[in-house]
Amino acid sequence: MIRRKTLAGQKAGSGSGLSGCVRRALLPLLLAGLGSAAHAETLIIEGALDRDVFEPVLALFQQNNPDITLDYRDRSTLMVDTFARTAKPAPDVVISSAMPWQLALSNEGFSQRVDTEESRQWPAWAKWREELFGFTFEPIVMAYRLDLAAAMQPPSTHQDLLDLLLNHREELQDRVVTYSPLNSGIGDMLSQQDARYTPKMWDLVEAMGQVDAYEAGSSREMLEGLSSGKYWLAYNILGSYAMVWALHHPEVVVQVPNDYSLVMMRTAFVHREAQHPEAAFRFVDFLLSRQGQTVMAGETPLFSVRPDVVGPYTAQRLRDEVGDHLYPIPLNAALLALVDPLRRAAFLKRWQEAMAREE
């Protein structure tokens, strides 16, 4: 918890230069524009996105819209999904990194159409039906402790990882962690997506089973385990969190796989039964706006989707650094297959069998 605070505080400090200017310039304008329409509203956001990571974005939105009271509820992907389906009254905006679940919610009619200037111009590959919008661009990476690098050649591709697990079974016993497909929507999505790309994925799962790999429920859990020395190697971890973590934890090294790297998008939609749709539209519009995306690129590790935004964390910069082997998980109906109960059950069964298999 102490480290999280440091992280948040550092971000706030480092980002104040550029966006501070922007804020000063835009604030009077926005206030003037909103003055007449202003009326107090509470905007309820269910978000599977760490509040301290997201805080700069929320803060700027709050500053731009003093008439809106933000009620941001930071939850797990599973909880967000449950609340979106059942909560009464329904939340206004739903944000989650579990893309298939979000798409399923939207497909089942829990979302409503957003029609704002920003939403219309948003790239087609990052939205679905003008209802669900992917507003970040987060690579999925491997992370390892320096201890591992001392003991062996660190992996840079999926094949390297498999070889490593097979060849250093003794050293890596109980020191590998991956996202749990059982307990996390992201974990499920990532492993299913991996399995879609190559059947060798199952060799990897078996190899992880051989070393009794842990299955973590969140990226933070994996990162904390790496820093504490509990784990040496983390597979399928959110790059956005890991890269920032590594900045302040020199013992952790982030490796974007060189063969292919999945890219995940956080998605947001306005709930069909939103109590405050106007505020919700404004919030989504802000997420997609240049201003919102600039904050994400400068003050959060969420990676801006917009090509016209400059900052340390942008999709463009990531592409420049990593090359063209980024595989964004497409935001389309194919994702629904990943949440098919039968397919999911079969996948988990196979996962568990593979993890438990003894040689």
Place this chain on the structure above:
Amino acid sequence: MAQSLKRSLALWWCVIMFCLGGLLLIEAWASAKRSADQALDGQLEAASLDIAEAIQWPDGSPMLEMPASALQILATRWQERVFYQLIGSQGELITSNTQLPISTRLHQQIRLAPVFANVEFQGSSLRLHGRQVTSAGWETQEPVEVWVAHTTEGREALAQTLVGGTLTRLAMTMLITGLILVFVMRAWLMPIRRLRQVLRGRKLDDYSALRVDVPAELRELTDTLDHLLERQDQHREALLRFIADASHQLRTPLAGLQNSSELALGSTDPERWRQALETIYQASGRTSRLAAQLLNLARLRHQVSQADLQNINLSALVRDSLMEWADRQQARGHDLGAELPEEDIWLQGEAWSLHELIGNLIDNALRYTPENTVITAGISRDAEGVSLWVEDNGPCSETDPQRWIAPFERAGLQGTEGSGLGLAIVASIAERHGAELKLSTRVPQGLRVCVQFPQGGADDQA
């Protein structure tokens, strides 16, 4: 008459285009919907086949790794909301992402053939497609119902695009035909315009045939115009001749007047003056009579109108005229008589002109026959109508007296006192009443002038 060809043609074009366009639009909308349905039903079918292909029976129960491609096909490029439901033979749910509203009737239909249906679901309309798959397994071969559905936004968008295309084409067609119509109309009306220009540019005394290149349909019109021009030319010729003759006729008595007065002025003898005055008196009498007849003739050239016609007792008219003439000096040496039917004859006519007609005929008979000639005026009625006639038994050398009808013909007797206008006036009056003027010689001698009125008198004359 004020109706414009252009306007009525344009109106008809609009009506036709409106009706035709309406029909085409209805048809286009229906066919666009059909095409859109066909195109997207194909995707439903492909998705259902894709899913069916993925069903396996590893250990007696169906297993399915939902193919992501099937859902993508199902979503189409319009990103429809997609739904699917797989149902086993006992009605048990295999897998689904929603509870689709599938009626029992659809469940029955699917056993025979794949079905398509439109259903309402959560307030939006869905296109539903189902097929039954019998998959071969080692232990069981149970049929599985595969149901897929998607929203219909894409179909509507596609249909709208298709209709939009048709609409554009229709508008283009209308525009093009409209333009063609304008040009065709111009081309059609060109001969008429040319004709108008020719007519407008014509000199007043030009009665030659129109030399205009016109289409066959207008040929009749130009022929009629040519004919009219020709007739007008003849009429004008006659008029000119008449004026020349009239001037000539007037010049002779006027010259006589001048001579007599000149002679009288050159003399101092009062007796000569008196003779001259007498000559002048007679000559001026003749001249004024001539002038009166010319006036009559000019008057007769106007069209008679229905208002001028009245019911006239022709018998009384003949009787009165004879009485009138019998009292005059000219009739002293002649034997004037009448031959009238017992009952009075009535007909529609113009009183003054008929009176003039009878007067002229009697005057002519008196003027051109020697003394003691028997002159009879009469009316007879037969199947052809009413005849008014005047006959005499005076000498007549002419074999074709019909030619005397022309003005200034004096029955070859140029020396007599007549103006030469009498019969011409008679002919004009007869024409005004639709009657026919016939002159014939009699045996052994004499002349008969007969005015044959058509049946019913002048009733049908305008």
